[in-house]
Amino acid sequence: MERIISGTDMKKVDEYTINEVGIPSLVLMERAAKSVADLIEETTDKNSEVIAIAGTGNNGADGVAVCRMLYIDGYNTCIYIMGNIDKATQEFKTQIEIAQKVGIEIKDASRLTRDEMDKKHVIVDSIFGVGLSRNVDGDYKKLIEAINQSKAKVYAVDIPSGLNADTGKVMGVAVKADYTVCFGELKLGAVLYPGADYCGKLSFDNIGFPDVSYKKCETVYKYHTSDDLKLIPKRPNYSNKGTYGKLLVIAGNKDITGAAFLCAKAAFRTGAGLVRIFTAKENREVIQKLLPEAMVNVYDTDDFDKKALDACIEWANVIAIGPGIGTGGIQKNMVEAVLESRKNTVIDADGINVISQNVKLKKMLHKNVILTPHLGEMARFENKTIDEIKDNLVKSAFNINYMYNANGILKDARSVAVTQDDIYINMTGNSGMATAGSGDVLTGIVAGLLAIGCNVENATTLAPYIHGIAGDLVATKMPKASIMATDIIEEIKNIMPQ
Ligand SMILES: NC(=O)C1=CN([C@@H]2O[C@H](COP(=O)(O)OP(=O)(O)OC[C@H]3O[C@@H](n4cnc5c(N)ncnc54)[C@H](O)[C@@H]3O)[C@@H](O)[C@H]2O)[C@@H](O)CC1
Ligand SMILES: Nc1ncnc2c1ncn2[C@@H]1O[C@H](COP(=O)(O)OP(=O)(O)O)[C@@H](O)[C@H]1O
Ligand SMILES: [K+]
Incomplete structure (x- = not known):
């Protein structure tokens, strides 16, 4: 550091x-x-x-x-x-x-x-x-x-x-x-x-x-250096997949499949032991084909079964919610149920958008939550313009903790990670990472770190650091213009401690 x-x-x-x-x-x-x-x-x-x-x-x-x-x-x-x-x-x-x-x-x-x-x-x-x-x-x-x-x-x-x-x-x-x-x-x-x-x-x-x-x-302010990778918990020999977390990924809807896959796969590469994806029923087949390691539970958009969701939440000890879920009534209920559980939770994308529209949900945020907004999501969350957020990047990130007692990663070319103790500015990453799905990968890394036993503070600040190094490693192999989110996932294994 x-x-x-x-x-x-x-x-x-x-x-x-x-x-x-x-x-x-x-x-x-x-x-x-x-x-x-x-x-x-x-x-x-x-x-x-x-x-x-x-x-x-x-x-x-x-x-x-x-x-x-x-x-x-x-x-x-x-x-x-x-x-x-x-x-x-x-x-x-x-x-x-x-x-x-x-x-x-x-x-x-x-x-x-x-x-x-x-x-x-x-x-x-x-x-x-x-x-x-x-x-x-x-x-x-x-x-x-x-x-x-x-x-x-x-x-x-x-x-x-x-x-x-x-x-x-x-x-x-x-x-x-x-x-x-x-x-x-x-x-x-x-x-x-x-x-x-x-x-x-x-x-x-x-x-x-x-x-x-x-x-x-x-x-x-602080920034991570390679020494800080030692903050990632070691994997004891005497362990099993349960030791490395039960992660529930609530992502994707009937029109969006990729988000759940990217997030879950990034979490696996970060070390998560068990990953269960909760998504719209239309996604089951393709996700099972792309990521057979994950368990998949599905819901019917026209006939939502809250009990199935509750069972998944009950099972999990870490939850990632938001990428590609949409912003309707079902999604509001999902976010509410997740927040009620008070488990370690990463909230991204539409998960944040749903909260932005709902004062009650904002009030339910808590110290085990990590919000990962990009500038647009942060602007909606704070009811400001993107320029206002850009001009006050650090202060906006700080407000996630100050106003809502949660942790946050405000994503930008220099992402700002905020916990109750610290403000970290991320110095890794490159413009090749400005590509669709890159944020879903970050969500997966945060969730994966929580699953393997990182505390909420370290997961919040280390995730953008690891994500950025992964992007920088990809950039040594191809032009930045060609980098895709899946390439970033494949470099995580070259960063995690042996
Ligand atoms: N002993 C010290 O205090 C040390 C100072 N250090 C150096 O000192 C620097 C700070 O020195 P200073 O506080 O003297 O400030 P600077 O040397 O940065 O600038 C101040 C001068 O610029 C003028 N000025 C400011 N804005 C202007 C503008 N828009 N147009 C025209 N003139 C303008 C001010 O009137 C003043 O004369 C540090 O950045 C660092 O380089 C370092 O040597 C470390 C030790
Ligand atoms: N110019 C850049 N330099 C470094 N990192 C970047 C740059 N542009 C984007 N990123 C990173 O890429 C990710 C993009 O996330 P996001 O906008 O949520 O993408 P998506 O919604 O498509 O998944 C963030 O983690 C951000 O910090
Ligand atoms: K100078």
Whole structure:
């Protein structure tokens, strides 16, 4: 697990470290600059001409220090200052004095032309960091546009200039970097879209902030790394299929067959011991052919037998409900019966749509429920527009827990998983996963994790991580355009622990 911090919180970490812990600002800066200088040395040859384009805040001070380090190591460097040096931070003035004494040429960035930039190989973007406080316009805007048109390789210091470090929004215009090194932790604004698209290869360097400095943060976001796969429960030798859960998948209706199959198969590949599918009678034959491992119970849409459903719910210890079920009266009764059971439950797609239309069902949500809406479903659930959800991705996901005491995975290019303890941002996956049925596979993974004994919190945060790695593994074998949901399922077996 690693942390992700908003720009606003990172400023608090900075302040606490400098003022309370007592690590001097220039010491942190030296390490920050060193990590960018090292990256440039690793990824360019020594004949490269490097320029730092520096604002007059501490981000600019970092950039000046990067240039000085490269100069000392034999690079041909030059510093271009953007802004009024009289209003510069003390650290910036200090870094400029040092650079001057070392012998580096210092120029005015407002005169820097595209032609001149093209002659350079590397641009160190240090115009704005987490201190960006308003939209970028005027000469700053022109400068950033010129950087984006130039042929030079761009290294962003802390965050590409112009990105909102809290939200990932582009504040008018933003630098398109080839590399970004965040200081402390990954910045939320570098991880969320559209910001993520501006960062190029993204990395972070702690630069010496102690853990104690993070206690002032309002929210510490997290993301999973491969180490966290150890949270998946081990399979004891002395076990049988009952040990790995009795999963009831309520999916599909008389017009939709695939959803139940995809969800159930993904759950099997994740390790579920027993899977029973409850679906419309029209689906029985095809599901039995596609997935003979699953048990199948069916209902008649025109003559719904609630007792059969109740028996299935009684049998199960984990339930996944929603993919392709439809949103009529029968479906409302199904969701209600499932919620009444208070068992570990994943609710997706139409299951969420049914709840969105029904205040009583919303009130029945509980702490063992994991909702997995995509943006459209979340918009209906919160009675907002998709744009409103997109603009407040993290907050919308957070509301699933805050308002309804449930867990949630708000699915997007960066899915946000929320439990009562944590907010995880998923860093795996790719655009090839934007394909029909991909969400049904995720539902199956969540349910499978619950079935094998993951607690609700770990299932909520690990499922999008595993789903994304599966998608990334598929992408190593075929173009993203060709990826189908069934391909994603087949990679789950390459991720699960032996
Ligand atoms: N000692 C520290 O405090 C450390 C700071 N660090 C660096 O410092 C950065 C933060 O420094 P600052 O807080 O000085 O802020 P920045 O350097 O990010 O930017 C602030 C400056 O930009 C101006 N500004 C903001 N929005 C503008 C706009 N739209 N148009 C024109 N000017 C605008 C402000 O008036 C101010 O002069 C971090 O991102 C990081 O790179 C790191 O070196 C780590 C240690
Ligand atoms: N650009 C992307 N990058 C990473 N993951 C993506 C991207 N687009 C979609 N996904 C993932 O694919 C899944 C799509 O789910 P969903 O929209 O419910 O599909 P469906 O309803 O067709 O099953 C989600 O888990 C989402 O996070
Ligand atoms: K920057």
